[in-house]
Amino acid sequence: MNKALIIGSGLGAMTTAMRLASRGYKVQMVEKHHQPGGRLNQLKKDGFTFDLGPTFFSMTYEFEEFRKDVGLEKLPFTFRDLDVLYSVNFRGSDKRYVIYRDLDKLAEEFEEVEPNFREKMDKFLTSAGKFFHDTEYLVLKRNYDSLFQYLMTLLRVPVKYSPKLLRSVWSEMERHFESREVKEIFSLVAFFLGATPFDTPAIYTILSYTELVHDGYHNVVGGMYKIVDGLKKELDKAGVEMHFNTEIVDYKQSNGEITAMVDQNGNEWEADLFVVNADAAWFRHQIFKRKKFDEPKMDKLKWTLAPFTMYLGLDTKLPDHVPLHNYFLGDNFKEYSGKIFKNAIKLEKPYYYVNVVSKSDPESAPEGCESVFVLCPVPDMRFKPDWSDREEVANSIIDDISKRIGVDVSKHIVSKTVMTPVEWRDDFNLYKGSGLGLGHDLDQIGGFRPKNYDEKFGNVFYVGASTVPGTGLPMAVISSKLVTERITKKYGSVHT
């Protein structure tokens, strides 16, 4: 028992492949896209380089844990600490709030709108931090063999935290802060999870703690895709074979085990065990055709918002008041949040995020130019299946940016690529274009999330955003740790 086939090559897959290879498994990977990385991908066009999805992350120590686990002397990429996390502008105002990691500087930014900001923020972060440290190992970083085991584990979480399970991120903000600006800005963490602060449990305020206190925010020198380039080199050294433009569409089984996965050309990929990095719910729905994951049931699940993304090459530099990471918010936060999932919003007044990667990595754009990534969370294709208005939506965002930064962006575009939920669905098999996979509602996390082992086939496992523990880059790395634990518990290491 030593041959593993991994389906997909996202971060969860690449880190699992390294972990298994370091334990003596012979690993092959098949990927439907033309290059590795999954959502952590890269677009090179017209002399510009763009990161396709992720632009920053926290919890770098999960990568360190991975490095030690696989016996690498150093990680094959370099983190960059961000002292300015991001800037935020509200529609109708010229003010730009700069979110510093340094809490004293941060307090200065908000002193006019939120009296005693520092005290209130300290209290808020202490509460989030205590919850984080009391649950990180107890609940988050572990496998569950049954729902019962998960529920029993929850009983061990100190009772004082129960209100955090019942409250939303927004109500937690209301308990600590008064100003609209502070409440809206620090509840943006819910959008990082692909939802809104009104429907995300308050436990996720731990993200504010990890970003401002515990580990901070980071990107990667040379662009986020350096993570994938670096891991690919290590996988090559470890003898892991990767096959691109290869999509698994079917399977062969015998005696309760999968014997081979079948690709779009009818080729059979045999192995002793299989790790699925395609979305864990989508694969059960689309490939295994499980009743529990049929379309009506999939549609009833809570999916994260879909991405509408743009990659703009500009033949000019943007002013200093547009730093690396920027959020542009409107003036109707509650109303917008309430309607965004269901396509009841007007996309001519969008809320969006702008990343100017050439500000930190100038080589991503030609001299005197800028590489700009725009991400606008939109309804998934259950609620808005038709994206034939893509140009209209793109132009309304470009007009809005232009007004708010004081540069007519449309006059400077020399490269433009738009991805709607349709392309995100088709390129990476994301269910109805949902960008971050399954949502993180209480009934969809831990023991309630699709498991990282298959219900029917004993030699099939899952890794990635829609299985445990959840979405985001550090979670994908934790997910690879959890699935490797499962596999080695069952099959052992091949050599010692």
Ligand SMILES: Cc1cc2nc3c(=O)[nH]c(=O)nc-3n(C[C@H](O)[C@H](O)[C@H](O)COP(=O)(O)OP(=O)(O)OC[C@H]3O[C@@H](n4cnc5c(N)ncnc54)[C@H](O)[C@@H]3O)c2cc1C
């Ligand atoms: C627009 C956007 C912005 C984001 N920003 C951030 C951020 O700033 N910070 C952060 O931490 N996270 C961010 N995320 C989330 C992060 O990208 C994901 O959580 C993470 O990359 C998921 O990794 P994964 O291991 O689940 O694999 P995925 O990235 O989902 O990769 C799965 C791979 O499987 C392949 N595949 C699927 N089906 C098949 C099949 N049948 N056969 C063969 N191959 C198949 C897919 O093509 C894909 O390459 C963002 C996501 C998006 C979409």
